[in-house]
Amino acid sequence: MKLSDFDFDLPEGLIATRPARPRSSARLLLADGDMLADRSVSDLPNILQPGDLLVLNDTKVIPARLSGRRTRISAQGAVTARVEITLLEPTAEGWRALARPLRKLKPGEIVQFGEALSAEILSISQTELLLRFDAEGDALDSALDQVGAMPLPPYIAAQRAPDEDDRTDYQTVWARRKGAVAAPTASLHFDDELLAALRARGVEFAYVTLHVGAGTFLPVKVEDVATHRMHAERGEVTAAAAAQINRTRAAGGRVIPVGTTALRLIESAADEDGTLRAFDADTDIFIYPGYRFRVTDALMTNFHLPKSTLLMLVSALMGKERIRRIYRHAVDNRYRFFSYGDASLLIPPRPE
Template structure:
């Protein structure tokens, strides 16, 4: 299984830089092993049954990109900081540009009275401690920070105020992600209400999506790739909803690869799941035996990415090639702000 097996040519114009309005107006490609149907996200309920459980990732994206300056010898130097993840002791791991010009112990000053002291540097990252914590930190970050748009959008335009709404799900509540669970961006309150009225159940889980989700795979033999770690939590309530559904033969359908990776991490056996919390490095590629997920709603992913490998594990490599060929030929919009698919293996 080679990296090139998961490659494809994508026309540049199909990379979405803004989401559809309203959210649920995005297109939805419904794929089974034998059929492909061009629909809209508003049609999702037509393919769900009463008793199906949609697993939603309730992580909340922080405006993790900060611009500030550090002072040395009376001179101000501009600095760019992108927060990556918190440490167990309350510090933050971050990308700092230019890192080579920063010393341990230096303080970087941002807007809204926010400051950060660099306490260490290693592996191209810095660890820093902020002068605010808790709600005071969240409030200052909301004022000073920008949404950390994916590289393929940031290369085309700068983040703006609209992204603080667009790059956040309507059910986001647990702060900690630096990238959005993008399949969830298609949901609005009207669609959630419509699905609930049909008898669809929801289980909320949390996986804080990290910047590692955009890291390229650099090995040709994909089985040797080491996955980045992300913190997640499956509550007792969510585990009970999912376990009950599996025991009763009802479908469990994660919304997004993040929700899928998390519930598979929490699986204790085929059809069995328990409350779980911690960091997951689960890597799903063809040959993986799914324990919990029966289907998946997901956006269209980057070539040669671990997410292409995940959907290939679910649907089969050849079938995914056919799905993506159809999506490109019919000009679906790709990546974070793009259209979506419902994969029913």
């Protein structure tokens, strides 16, 4: 299976840089087997059935994009220069982060982010660095809220800088557990009114947590897809959420993750027979055509990058040729793509 099998032409004008307003007014491409229908996210209460269970990722995006000035002491005195930092994840020693310009940084340098926060560079590798902030816990959260910006995906950040609107737009309405540096973007289409309408319809919700990392934007660099090594992300399915999903399956309801993050997590937590167990660990599950889904009956997701692992995932769910038709329809009908774009509801064909 080749990387080129997952390529397609996407006009640059279809890449969304702002979300639909209100959130639920975004377009929804319903793909039920081979049937395609142009709908709206607000139509979900009329599309879903009583007893369906939406699996929602309750991770919360932190303002992980930081602009600061580094200080180095030389024979000529203190020398300062700008540096851009994107946080990746905390470790026992400090925070893993990306930096520009990485090659000019040195261990021991101090980076000052305004007056609210500073960090010491502990170590540097070929691709990232390790930082230790002068604050932790709630004090660090408060400082990041003051000096940080939302870590917009590269294809948006290349067109505009993050602003105050993104602090709300790039966060789900049910975000609860801090730790993500990218949003579970299919979930951005939901607002309180839509959630209330879905509850009234008899649709239920289960909450899981997968802290989305910057690795979600990393390109696949191997031509043989099967040799790609997936990045790891921390996830948790509580015993209560696992039991709720198991009850839905036993009652004949459909389990529908909202977003590929929720899907990857519940597939990681499922036994071979589809039974979910409590799960609290890293997952590097890589889903591509040939994968046998254990618990997922359908998926709500945005439209993904060419040659990406997420395009491979939806191809595994729907079939490569069917996904090609779905994406061709989306391009031809000018659906908006990627994180702030429109959505699809993918329902694979029923087994014969």
